[in-house]
Amino acid sequence: MSKPLRLGIAGLGTVGVGVVKIVQKHGTLLAARAGRPIVISAVSARSRDKDRGVDLSDYAWEDDPVALAQRDDVDLFIEVMGGSEGAAKDATEAAIKAGKDVVSANKALLAIHGQPLAAMAEDAGQVIRFEAAVAGGIPVVKSLTEGLAGNEITRVMGVMNGSCNYILTRMEDAGLTYEAVFEEANQLGYLEADPELDVGGIDAGHKLALLAAIAFGTQVDFEAVELEGIGSVTIEDIRQAADMGYKIKLLGVAQLTGRGLEQRMSPCLVPDTSPLGQLQGGTNMVVLEGDAVSQIVLRGPGAGEGPTASAVMGDVMDIARGLRISTFGQPANSLRKARAARAAVSAPYYLRLQLLDKPGALAKIARALGEAGISIDRMRQYQHTQTTAPVLIVTHKTTRTALEEAVAAFATTGVLQGDPVTIRIEAV
Amino acid sequence: MSKPLRLGIAGLGTVGVGVVKIVQKHGTLLAARAGRPIVISAVSARSRDKDRGVDLSDYAWEDDPVALAQRDDVDLFIEVMGGSEGAAKDATEAAIKAGKDVVSANKALLAIHGQPLAAMAEDAGQVIRFEAAVAGGIPVVKSLTEGLAGNEITRVMGVMNGSCNYILTRMEDAGLTYEAVFEEANQLGYLEADPELDVGGIDAGHKLALLAAIAFGTQVDFEAVELEGIGSVTIEDIRQAADMGYKIKLLGVAQLTGRGLEQRMSPCLVPDTSPLGQLQGGTNMVVLEGDAVSQIVLRGPGAGEGPTASAVMGDVMDIARGLRISTFGQPANSLRKARAARAAVSAPYYLRLQLLDKPGALAKIARALGEAGISIDRMRQYQHTQTTAPVLIVTHKTTRTALEEAVAAFATTGVLQGDPVTIRIEAV
Numbered sequence: 001m002s003k004p005l006r007l008g009i010a011g012l013g014t015v016g017v018g019v020v021k022i023v024q025k026h027g028t029l030l031a032a033r034a035g036r037p038i039v040i041s042a043v044s045a046r047s048r049d050k051d052r053g054v055d056l057s058d059y060a061w062e063d064d065p066v067a068l069a070q071r072d073d074v075d076l077f078i079e080v081m082g083g084s085e086g087a088a089k090d091a092t093e094a095a096i097k098a099g100k101d102v103v104s105a106n107k108a109l110l111a112i113h114g115q116p117l118a119a120m121a122e123d124a125g126q127v128i129r130f131e132a133a134v135a136g137g138i139p140v141v142k143s144l145t146e147g148l149a150g151n152e153i154t155r156v157m158g159v160m161n162g163s164c165n166y167i168l169t170r171m172e173d174a175g176l177t178y179e180a181v182f183e184e185a186n187q188l189g190y191l192e193a194d195p196e197l198d199v200g201g202i203d204a205g206h207k208l209a210l211l212a213a214i215a216f217g218t219q220v221d222f223e224a225v226e227l228e229g230i231g232s233v234t235i236e237d238i239r240q241a242a243d244m245g246y247k248i249k250l251l252g253v254a255q256l257t258g259r260g261l262e263q264r265m266s267p268c269l270v271p272d273t274s275p276l277g278q279l280q281g282g283t284n285m286v287v288l289e290g291d292a293v294s295q296i297v298l299r300g301p302g303a304g305e306g307p308t309a310s311a312v313m314g315d316v317m318d319i320a321r322g323l324r325i326s327t328f329g330q331p332a333n334s335l336r337k338a339r340a341a342r343a344a345v346s347a348p349y350y351l352r353l354q355l356l357d358k359p360g361a362l363a364k365i366a367r368a369l370g371e372a373g374i375s376i377d378r379m380r381q382y383q384h385t386q387t388t389a390p391v392l393i394v395t396h397k398t399t400r401t402a403l404e405e406a407v408a409a410f411a412t413t414g415v416l417q418g419d420p421v422t423i424r425i426e427a428v
Numbered sequence: 429m430s431k432p433l434r435l436g437i438a439g440l441g442t443v444g445v446g447v448v449k450i451v452q453k454h455g456t457l458l459a460a461r462a463g464r465p466i467v468i469s470a471v472s473a474r475s476r477d478k479d480r481g482v483d484l485s486d487y488a489w490e491d492d493p494v495a496l497a498q499r500d501d502v503d504l505f506i507e508v509m510g511g512s513e514g515a516a517k518d519a520t521e522a523a524i525k526a527g528k529d530v531v532s533a534n535k536a537l538l539a540i541h542g543q544p545l546a547a548m549a550e551d552a553g554q555v556i557r558f559e560a561a562v563a564g565g566i567p568v569v570k571s572l573t574e575g576l577a578g579n580e581i582t583r584v585m586g587v588m589n590g591s592c593n594y595i596l597t598r599m600e601d602a603g604l605t606y607e608a609v610f611e612e613a614n615q616l617g618y619l620e621a622d623p624e625l626d627v628g629g630i631d632a633g634h635k636l637a638l639l640a641a642i643a644f645g646t647q648v649d650f651e652a653v654e655l656e657g658i659g660s661v662t663i664e665d666i667r668q669a670a671d672m673g674y675k676i677k678l679l680g681v682a683q684l685t686g687r688g689l690e691q692r693m694s695p696c697l698v699p700d701t702s703p704l705g706q707l708q709g710g711t712n713m714v715v716l717e718g719d720a721v722s723q724i725v726l727r728g729p730g731a732g733e734g735p736t737a738s739a740v741m742g743d744v745m746d747i748a749r750g751l752r753i754s755t756f757g758q759p760a761n762s763l764r765k766a767r768a769a770r771a772a773v774s775a776p777y778y779l780r781l782q783l784l785d786k787p788g789a790l791a792k793i794a795r796a797l798g799e800a801g802i803s804i805d806r807m808r809q810y811q812h813t814q815t816t817a818p819v820l821i822v823t824h825k826t827t828r829t830a831l832e833e834a835v836a837a838f839a840t841t842g843v844l845q846g847d848p849v850t851i852r853i854e855a856v
Contacts, residue, residue: 022578022720032645032758033577131575137721139575146574146749147559147567149461150450150741217460275727278706292450293565293728293738299703300724310720313578321574323751330460 002036005320008074008100010065010091011081012045012052015105015132018309019078019316020054030313034320044068069095076101076319078312080132084108096121096128103315105132105308111206111222114213115335118327128327129315134207135160135284137307138300139314144214144288145329151290153215156254157428161204162282162302163190164230164250169280172238172247178231190282200229201250205265208252211286212263213328216256217335220328221263224340228266237421240352240392241269244378247277251426260341269350269425275299276428287428343400348377348425351393353410354417357384361415362391368413372406374398388417394425430464433748436502436528438493438519439509440473440480443533443560446737447506447744448482458741462748472496497523504529504747506740508560512536524549524556531743533560533736539634539650542641543763546755556755557743562635563588563712565735566728567742572642572716573757579718581643584682585856589632590710590730591618592658592678597708600666600675606659618710628657629678633693636680639714640691641756644684645763648756649691652768656694665849668780668820669697672806675705679854688769697778697853703727704856715856771828776805776853779823781838782816782845783809789843790819796841800834802826816845822853 007023009016023030023040030038042060044067062068069077069091077095079102081088088109095102102121104110110117110130121128131141135158144153159165163185170181182199185191197203205225213220230250241248246269254263270276275297279285284302289295301307318325328335355361362381369376378394395403403422410416435451437444451458451468458466470488472495490496497505497519505523507530509516516537523530530549532538538545538558549556559569563586572581587593591613598609610627613619625631633653641648658678669676674697682691698704703725707713712730717723729735746753756763783789790809797804806822823831831850838844 018720026578026580029580029645030578032762035754035759138724139571142570142575143567146746147570147742148738149745150454150458150738152454152457217457275703275706278703290738292446292734292741294732294734296566296726296728298724298726301722304722306720306722310576310578310718313720314575317577318574321751321753323749325749326463331463334460 004037004039005034006039006041006073006075007078007316008042008068008071009040009078009080010044010068011079012043013080014305015080015308015312016045017052017054018305019080019312020056022309022313024054030317034317036320038316038320041073042068042071065091066094069100070098074100076103076316079104079106080312082106082108084112089113092117093120096124096126099124099126101126101319102128103312103319104128104130105312107133107203107206107210111209111220114210114220114327115332118332122326122332127319127324129318130210131315132308132311134210135286136300136302136304137310138284138286138298139311140211140286140298141214142314143296143298144211145325148288148290148293149329151292153288153290155289156211156215157426158208158252158284158286159249159276159279160207160252160284160286160302161198161250162284163198164204165279166190166282167199168230168233168238168248168250171235172242175235177235178233199231201227201265204250204252208254208263208265212254212261213335215254216261216338217330218261218338219335221338221340224261225263225265226342230267233267237352237423241350242272244350244392244394245272246270246350246425247272248423249276249279251276253426255345257341257344259344260339262341262344267423269423270428274428346397346399347427348397349395349403350423350425351395352421353391354388355381355391356415356417357387357389358415364413364415365391365410368409369395369406371409372402374402374406432465432467433462433744434467434469434501434503435506435744436470436496436499437468437506437508438472438496439507440471441508442733443508443736443740444473445480445482446733447508447740448484450737450741452482458745462745464748466744466748469501470496470499493519494522497528498526502528504531504744507532507534508740510534510536512540517541520545521548524552524554527552527554529554529747530556531740531747532556532558533740535561535631535634535638539637539648542638542648542755543760546760550754550760555747555752557746558638559743560736560739562638563714564728564730564732565738566712566714566726567739568639568714568726569642570742571724571726572639573753576716576718576721577757579720581716581718583717584639584643585854586636586680586712586714587677587704587707588635588680588712588714588730589626589678590712591626592632593707594618594710595627596658596661596666596676596678599663600670603663605663606661627659629655629693632678632680636682636691636693640682640689641763643682644689644766645758646689646766647763649766649768652689653691653693654770658695661695665780665851669778670700672778672820672822673700674698674778674853675700676851677704677707679704681854683773685769685772687772688767690769690772695851697851698856702856774825774827775855776825777823777831778851778853779821780849781819783819784816784843784845785812786843792841792843793819793838796837797823797834799837800830802830802834
């Protein structure tokens with residue numbers, strides 16, 4: 001049997017403890033599969049005294065993750081601290097400089113600094129792997145980078161924030177407002193300390209940017225992700241969408257178009273019979289589309305100790321088995337800087353309007369759509385409640401530019417109360 | 429850039445032609461990802477003259493796949509001929525002896541001869557990969573062997589024969605008998621030349637045996653798979669199961685129990701709201717369960733030129749990138765010979781009986797169940813039609829031994845017409 005692979009684990013929160021547990025529990029199994037023992041040399045965390053429910057006494061302790069990353073008895077540095085700046089970044093860079101491979105669960109760090117980190121690692125002959133950074137226990141980075149390596153990837157989609165999907169499905173199931181379910185989720189501990197990371201789509205946007213870089217051979221570019229959170233999704237829209245055969249999901253979509261790379265993380269409508277439409281609660285789902293494979297769908301737990309530690313260990317085992325692959329699937333210096341395209345891909349849209357009870361009101365709306373070149377697939381006008389009537393429109397495929405033109409024209413008609421709600425319908 | 433990886437492709441049917449197309453179309457992309465060019469040196473098939481819609485003029489031709497496998501200008505032998513014996517086996521062995529790695533789409537060959545082939549390859553320092561042999565374009569071998577390598581696998585399940593799933597969903601949608609849909613599928617070319625490979629569960633059983641070996645570190649043992657095809661599934665059972673909230677699927681399940689390794693490929697009921705229950709038509713789905721990850725579900729095309737070639741190319745790219753992993757995820761000589769366990773895992777069962785119109789008839793059935801220690805979860809008796817009344821029973825969890833005891837006791841009651849139908853309900 002070959003010499004052991006010696007791990008240094010920086011961060012002993014949920015994920016770090018999960019990794020320790022797997023290494024302790026499955027030593028024999030891991031060694032059989034990897035052809036060499038997997039051992040932990042040293043760990044690091046903020047507080048040494050905290051009881052984490054695992055015995056850490058066999059491992060050296062470092063208060064400073066940078067010192068951990070530089071230890072001679074560490075071959076592989078596992079960064080499960082989190083945060084895009086500061087200690088996580090310093091320690092990752094220190095590990096690479098000290099000749100260590102890196103396994104990271106840190107989506108923010110890699111989505112923001114992934115390109116220079118990958119270049120630094122490859123120059124040094126080290127690898128960075130990050131399965132746990134995207135969609136928890138689902139081996140999606142592996143499936144995309146390796147399993148579909150013979151494909152030109154055409155689209156990547158995913159529901160990659162379990163908290164948002166929990167909120168949206170709970171709103172529908174219980175008939176509660178966004179505010180009520182948000183409060184509930186927050187009290188259950190389902191949301192990040194800064195909930196905007198979840199409900200603002202930032203966390204999911206980080207994941208999308210990472211997948212897009214692999215899929216399209218482009219430099220990871222989180223800044224270019226169009227972000228729209230779920231805070232403006234109302235129970236009315238959830239109900240009306242259901243009536244039309246759709247579910248609302250916080251959906252990430254990345255597509256390389258003739259005009260550039262489009263990356264969106266926003267509430268979208270998907271058919272309620274599709275795998276994405278049927279996804280309930282905190283589960284994640286990623287859809288990968290390629291020219292040869294057509295479409296594969298991966299579903300699994302997006303968070304939690306076991307699933308995330310499983311993903312970290314997948315990377316550890318790859319490195320133990322000798323797989324040395326570029327961070328984003330091809331050398332960092334060969335990744336192109338993609339032009340960011342916004343609204344390049346046309347789609348049908350869902351519109352919800354509050355129509356005032358005036359003669360010819362609907363005609364004015366229909367005319368504004370027609371003049372913007374938008375044709376109507378389906379429309380429903382409901383009964384007037386006091387002064388307004390809800391109108392739902394599903395358009396045929398159109399561009400967002402045309403839609404914005406129509407919405408601007410709506411404002412001049414004087415027949416609407418409030419702003420129209422517009423939600424993209426993603427073909428899945 | 430490193431030296432090219434030179435392929436020899438044996439078999440130019442759907443899959444082989446698909447591989448040629450990918451290599452021809454995506455040369456630049458593949459080289460960027462692999463860090464080296466992927467080129468085809470030589471090909472082999474039964475007929476040289478057939479027009480396959482691809483230009484093969486740049487490649488050497490071999491009539492004999494064994495000669496192809498031994499060529500000096502071939503680094504990697506791709507076996508996409510099929511068949512568990514004869515040319516496929518000879519050529520695979522020849523390739524290993526000649527120091528070539530092997531990528532195979534041949535589930536029958538590997539399910540039957542996988543253990544000695546893996547041992548031979550590992551002794552010779554060569555690798556055999558077989559992603560395309562299981563569930564077409566879904567990277568399930570990779571996900572299980574590598575992505576979940578940190579898990580003790582607890583169960584593997586899957587709908588892995590698209591033709592059977594097509595037949596079962598078509599029966600339900602169109603209200604047609606098995607015989608009618610079988611004929612239809614056969615005429616559409618959906619079935620193998622020997623349809624029993626599909627509808628008898630043999631093809632899917634090969635795939636299950638391969639996954640079980642990886643999952644549990646055991647020697648692949650297709651002979652131990654309990655096989656039951658879909659030929660006895662009636663439209664009545666599909667309808668009645670739907671009424672109770674279930675779908676019937678040809679489901680493969682592998683589980684390592686205290687009594688041994690249980691491998692079943694048989695019609696099962698699954699909840700109609702589960703991902704497996706919602707699977708329509710020819711799509712495949714595999715469910716992988718591990719102690720850390722809990723459950724992941726992979727869905728995608730199980731057959732066809734593009735998807736299967738995508739899987740072959742995933743393996744090719746792994747080898748091009750330098751991944752050298754044991755065929756079944758750990759050295760062949762470390763795989764245990766598992767004891768085959770039958771009916772070791774208890775489950776609820778669905779029973780459909782034709783009850784004769786006699787006093788106390790239902791009581792006799794209920795008593796027989798009770799005496800076998802089987803309790804009833806739900807029961808429905810429908811109206812008598814002429815002389816019999818259909819009775820549906822869903823039991824609580826029981827063993828198949830107990831169920832068989834009850835069914836034997838039914839025969840002595842004299843209140844049933846014909847044999848009872850019993851179908852296992854798999855928890856998913």
